[in-house]
Amino acid sequence: MVGSRRIAKALETLALLALTAGISQAQGGAVRPCDPATPLGPSHDLYCIELVPAPGVAGVSGRVELAIPPGPFTVAVTADGHSRFIPVVFLTGLPATGRGGGTYVAWAATPQMDSLIKLGEVKNGRVELRAIELDRFNFLISSERSARVREPHGRMILRGQSPSTRPFPPDLLEFSVGGMGTGGEAGHHEHESSGWPMPPVPPGLTMLPAEMALRPEVAPYLPGSDSAVPVARPREVLRVANGDTIQLAAGLVRRTINGQTYTMYGYNEQYPGPLIEAARGSEIVVRFKNQLPDSSSIHWHGIRLDNPFDGVAAVAADHDFTYRVRFPDAGVYWYHPHVREDIQQELGLYGNLLVRAEYGPANREEVLMLDDLLVGESGLIPFGKDSPTHALMGRFGNLFLVNGEPGYRLAVRRGEVVRFFLTNASSTRTLNVSFPGAHMKVVATDAGPFEHEAWVESVVIAPAERYVVHVRFDRPGPVPLVNQVRGLDHLFGRFFPLVDTLGVVSVSSDPVSGDLRTSFATLRRDTATTRALEPYRRFLDKAPDQTLVLTLQTHGLPFVTERLMQLDSIYFAPVEWGGTMPMMNWASTGRQVRWVLKDPATGRENMDIAWHFRRGDPVKLRFVNERRSFHGMQHPIHLHGQRFLVLSVNGVPNEDLAWKDTVLVPAGAVVDILLDAANPGEWMLHCHIAEHLSTGMMMHFTVD
Ligand SMILES: [Cu+2]
Numbered sequence: 087m088v089g090s091r092r093i094a095k096a097l098e099t100l101a102l103l104a105l106t107a108g109i110s111q112a113q114g115g116a117v118r119p120c121d122p123a124t125p126l127g128p129s130h131d132l133y134c135i136e137l138v139p140a141p142g143v144a145g146v147s148g149r150v151e152l153a154i155p156p157g158p159f160t161v162a163v164t165a166d167g168h169s170r171f172i173p174v175v176f177l178t179g180l181p182a183t184g185r186g187g188g189t190y191v192a193w194a195a196t197p198q199m200d201s202l203i204k205l206g207e208v209k210n211g212r213v214e215l216r217a218i219e220l221d222r223f224n225f226l227i228s229s230e231r232s233a234r235v236r237e238p239h240g241r242m243i244l245r246g247q248s249p250s251t252r253p254f255p256p257d258l259l260e261f262s263v264g265g266m267g268t269g270g271e272a273g274h275h276e277h278e279s280s281g282w283p284m285p286p287v288p289p290g291l292t293m294l295p296a297e298m299a300l301r302p303e304v305a306p307y308l309p310g311s312d313s314a315v316p317v318a319r320p321r322e323v324l325r326v327a328n329g330d331t332i333q334l335a336a337g338l339v340r341r342t343i344n345g346q347t348y349t350m351y352g353y354n355e356q357y358p359g360p361l362i363e364a365a366r367g368s369e370i371v372v373r374f375k376n377q378l379p380d381s382s383s384i385h386w387h388g389i390r391l392d393n394p395f396d397g398v399a400a401v402a403a404d405h406d407f408t409y410r411v412r413f414p415d416a417g418v419y420w421y422h423p424h425v426r427e428d429i430q431q432e433l434g435l436y437g438n439l440l441v442r443a444e445y446g447p448a449n450r451e452e453v454l455m456l457d458d459l460l461v462g463e464s465g466l467i468p469f470g471k472d473s474p475t476h477a478l479m480g481r482f483g484n485l486f487l488v489n490g491e492p493g494y495r496l497a498v499r500r501g502e503v504v505r506f507f508l509t510n511a512s513s514t515r516t517l518n519v520s521f522p523g524a525h526m527k528v529v530a531t532d533a534g535p536f537e538h539e540a541w542v543e544s545v546v547i548a549p550a551e552r553y554v555v556h557v558r559f560d561r562p563g564p565v566p567l568v569n570q571v572r573g574l575d576h577l578f579g580r581f582f583p584l585v586d587t588l589g590v591v592s593v594s595s596d597p598v599s600g601d602l603r604t605s606f607a608t609l610r611r612d613t614a615t616t617r618a619l620e621p622y623r624r625f626l627d628k629a630p631d632q633t634l635v636l637t638l639q640t641h642g643l644p645f646v647t648e649r650l651m652q653l654d655s656i657y658f659a660p661v662e663w664g665g666t667m668p669m670m671n672w673a674s675t676g677r678q679v680r681w682v683l684k685d686p687a688t689g690r691e692n693m694d695i696a697w698h699f700r701r702g703d704p705v706k707l708r709f710v711n712e713r714r715s716f717h718g719m720q721h722p723i724h725l726h727g728q729r730f731l732v733l734s735v736n737g738v739p740n741e742d743l744a745w746k747d748t749v750l751v752p753a754g755a756v757v758d759i760l761l762d763a764a765n766p767g768e769w770m771l772h773c774h775i776a777e778h779l780s781t782g783m784m785m786h787f788t789v790d
Pocket of ligand 1: 721774
C-alpha cells in the first residue's frame with residue numbers, strides 16, 4: 087500500500103512538472119520559478135509556493151508561481167511600496183466536484199487573518215489569478231458550493247505561505263548573547279581613534295550592541311575644506327548645436343544644504359552639472375578639465391558614442407581630456423565619472439543630457455535628478471579612502487535631493503500636464519516615486535519611447551535608470567512628490583513603511599490655458615518605435631547567447647555580520663529598498679566583500695570575462711541573480727555604448743518594448759535582454775550600485 091501511494095505521489099509530481107514545464111515552453115523557452123529547479127533559473131523558493139494538502143486530503147498537489155506582472159518596470163509595487171505578484175496556480179488531483187456544481191476557490195490572507203482576499207476560482211491545470219499586494223500572506227484553496235462565495239465556507243484543501251513569511255524574530259536572547267560573546271572580536275573592529283563618526287541609524291530599527299560597535303576597516307576620506315573653494319550655484323542649461331565645443335571642469339565646491347555647509351564636488355561649479363540639451367544626430371566636443379585632487383573622467387551614460395570617448399579611462403588630477411560626443415538616439419542621458427563613483431558621484435558629479443524624442447503633448451517640462459546624501463550630525467559621513475564602505479548594500483543616504491536641493495518646489499496651474507524627465511543618480515537606492523492624487527503615465531525610458539504609453543501609480547527607478555512620465559495636476563492644492571517603499575527589519579522579520587517627501591507641487595485654482603485633458607486621457611502608441619523594432623522581433627525568442635550570474639563572495643567579515651547575514655538569507659525581498667542593516671552595511675568594505683559577475687560557461691569572473699559579439703548581430707543575454715549568494719539583492723546592470731530591450735522577467739514576457747541601457751535585476755530573478763550589438767569597441771558591463779562596481783562587479787565585452 088505504502089509503495090503504491092509513493093508511486094502515485096511520484097506520478098502526481100511528474101504531472102505537475104510536465105504541466106509547468108509545458109507552459110514555459112510555450113513562452114519562448116524561458117524558465118519560470120515553478121519549473122523544475124535549474125541552477126540558472128529564477129529562485130524557486132522566493133517566487134514559487136509549494137502548496138501543502140490539508141490534513142485528510144489525499145492525492146492533491148499544487149504550486150503557486152509569484153509572477154512579476156509585465157509592465158514598464160522589472161519589479162511591480164503599489165504606490166505605497168507593497169510588492170505586487172500575479173499568482174499563477176498549477177494544480178493536479180483535485181477531485182471532480184460532482185453534480186452539486188461545487189468548485190474550488192483560492193484566497194490570500196494576511197498571517198493574522200485580519201484581511202482576506204478572494205483571488206478567484208481554480209481547477210486542475212494552470213490558472214492565473216488576480217494580483218496579491220500584501221507584505222506576507224497565506225495562500226489557501228477551499229472547496230466551495232459556488233464560485234460566488236465571498237469568504238471561505240467549505241473545506242480547506244491546500245495551503246501555503248508566501249516566502250516573505252519566513253523571516254521571524256530569532257531567539258533574540260541567544261542571538262545577542264552570541265553577538266556580545268565575541269566582544270573581543272567586535273572590539274578588534276572598533277577604533278575609537280579611527281576618525282569615523284557614527285552614521286545615522288534610521289528610527290525604529292533595532293541594533294545589537296555588537297553591531298553598533300562595528301567600524302569600517304579603512305581610513306575615512308572627505309575632501310578638505312578651504313576658504314578658496316567656490317560656492318556652487320544651481321545648474322545652467324547648455325543648448326548645444328552640432329559642432330559646438332563646451333567645457334566641463336570638475337572641481338571642489340562648497341554647498342549649503344539645510345543650513346549645513348559641505349565641501350563637495352561639482353562640474354562648472356554647479357549642482358547638478360550643466361543640463362546639456364542636444365539635437366538627435368548632432369555631435370559636440372567637450373573639453374574636460376580635472377581640477378579634483380584625484381583622477382576622474384566623464385562617462386556619457388547610455389550614449390552610443392565612439393569607444394575612445396566612453397570615459398572609462400581615468401584622467402589624472404590637473405589634466406585635461408577632450409571627448410567627442412555624438413547623439414545618434416533620442417533619450418534621457420546623464421554623465422558622471424567612472425572613477426570611484428561611490429565618492430565622486432555621491433559628492434555631486436553628475437548632470438543630465440537630453441536628446442528629445444517626439445513625445446505626446448505637455449504644458450511644461452521638468453528635468454529632475456534624484457539623489458540621496460548620507461549626512462550625520464557633524465557633516466557628510468566620510469568615504470572609505472582606499473576601498474568603499476557600505477560594500478554590501480551600497481550607501482543609502484538619509485537626505486533626499488532633487489537637482490541637488492532638498493524640498494523641491496514647483497507651481498503649476500490646474501489641469502497642467504507636466505513632462506518629468508527622471509534620473510536616479512543615487513549610489514544604491516531604488517526609488518518608488520509618485521504624486522499621490524495625480525494621474526501619471528510612463529512615456530519613455532533610457533534611450534527612447536515605449537511602444538505604448540502606460541498608466542502607472544508610481545515609478546520604480548533604480549540607480550542610473552531614467553523614465554519620462556506625464557503627470558496631470560487636475561485638482562488645486564499641494565501634491566507631494568513622495569518615495570514610498572516597504573522596509574524590512576531583518577532582525578525582527580517585520581515590514582514597515584518608509585515614506586520620504588522629495589518635494590511639493592502647488593496646483594493653483596486658475597486653469598491652465600491650452601488644456602490637454604483629451605490628449606492626456608489617451609494612451610498614445612509610438613508607431614515610430616514599433617516600426618524601428620521590426621528588424622529585432624525575429625530574435626526575441628532565440629535561446630540566450632550568453633548567461634551571467636550575479637553573486638557575492640565575502641571573507642573576514644565580523645562575526646556579528648556573518649550571523650546577521652545568515653539570519654537574513656532565509657528570505658530576500660525582490661528589492662532592498664531601504665538599507666535596513668545600516669551598521670553592518672556601513673562597516674563592510676571592499677576588503678571583505680567582492681561582488682561577482684560570473685560566466686557559468688567558462689567559470690570566469692569579473693574582468694577575466696571577455697565576451698565577443700559580431701557587430702550587427704543582436705545578442706540575447708540572460709542575467710541570473712543568484713539566490714544562494716550570502717546576501718541577495720537587486721542589481722541595476724548597465725552596458726556601455728549599446729542599447730538593449732528588456733525581454734522577460736522570470737520568464738514573463740515584456741509586452742511593451744523600449745530601448746534601455748540599464749536594467750534592474752531583482753533578487754533571485756532572471757532577466758533576459760536583447761542587446762543591439764551595433765557599436766564597435768571594447769565596452770564595460772557592470773552593476774551601477776557604486777559600491778558594487780567599486781568592489782569588482784564589472785566586466786568587458788567586445789563588439790568586433
Ligand atoms: Cu549590484
